[in-house]
Amino acid sequence: MQASNEVVRWQLAARVARLKIDRPAKRNALANVHWAAIERCLAEIHASDARLIVLEGVRGAFSAGADIDELGELLANPPAFAANNAQVQRTQLALQRSPLTTVAVIDGVCVGGGLGLALACDFRLGSARSRFGLSPAKLGLVYSPEDSRRLVNTVGLARAREMLLTGCLLPAATALDWGLLNRMADDDLGAALLTLLDELASGSAAARAGIKQVLAYLGGDAQADRAAATAAFNDAFASADFAEGAAAFLAKRPPNFQ
Incomplete structure (x- = not known):
């Protein structure tokens, strides 16, 4: 506590x-x-x-x-x-x-x-x-x-x-x-x-953080810009969580995100 x-x-x-x-x-x-x-x-x-x-x-x-x-x-x-x-x-x-x-x-x-x-x-x-x-x-x-x-x-x-x-x-x-x-x-x-x-x-915390960056930009947050939102989108494809999520999807099993 x-x-x-x-x-x-x-x-x-x-x-x-x-x-x-x-x-x-x-x-x-x-x-x-x-x-x-x-x-x-x-x-x-x-x-x-x-x-x-x-x-x-x-x-x-x-x-x-x-x-x-x-x-x-x-x-x-x-x-x-x-x-x-x-x-x-x-x-x-x-x-x-x-x-x-x-x-x-x-x-x-x-x-x-x-x-x-x-x-x-x-x-x-x-x-x-x-x-x-x-x-x-x-x-x-x-x-x-x-x-x-x-x-x-x-x-x-x-x-x-x-x-x-x-x-x-x-x-x-x-x-x-x-x-x-x-x-x-x-x-x-x-x-x-x-x-x-x-x-x-059950979802990826890293993906949710990236999603929040995109939504902040779309929502008009003065601190969020298009470059950061686009980077969040692009970087996710090279992430360990996406590799695990894709592997789990193809294997028809629950993902084990780190």
Whole structure:
């Protein structure tokens, strides 16, 4: 177990890093120190031999977004507010640009910055009682281009417009229909996660990292360019994983990716 602070911690088992936000009394609301802790944990995970990252909250709350108590302090200190905004953006981008495959496990409330974290993941697995929303207009705010792009890439421009301009709160069934959720567990969220992890474990982690490079370019990530995306495509043909995958396909057996 690795702990960045008493709220944010991670552990590694079977090459799956489980990154947990544990602040139930605040419905996992995130202050600056927690955003920084998530960023540190991601750096530690990337330095480990993890192949997958699972980001999870507590029962009834993935994250309620910003910590309201800290918000009052930040309003009185514009430089601190700017630094907090920069920290949030760095953390979300670190998750979005992770070469590892990432899964957000969502039970209960997932709004504001919490939904921003979930949108930075490759997969979002939710329970039937999950709720999703973004309310910048209700707060007199504008979301950053990066935040807004992640939402548009996930649900499309028309639905992103509806979410951002109205601040509506979506139930899990609607979130699944709109693409905010990839999958919704009927009863056992843990069992649904194990099923997804088993599916992912059968594939090549190196190939998934290359696929993410291509998708980042297509998704408009300012740090991704066509050359890197094309290199990911070309390099895969010379990789050990492709040699194994092709051999397994021809032999009609499961691949054993290293």
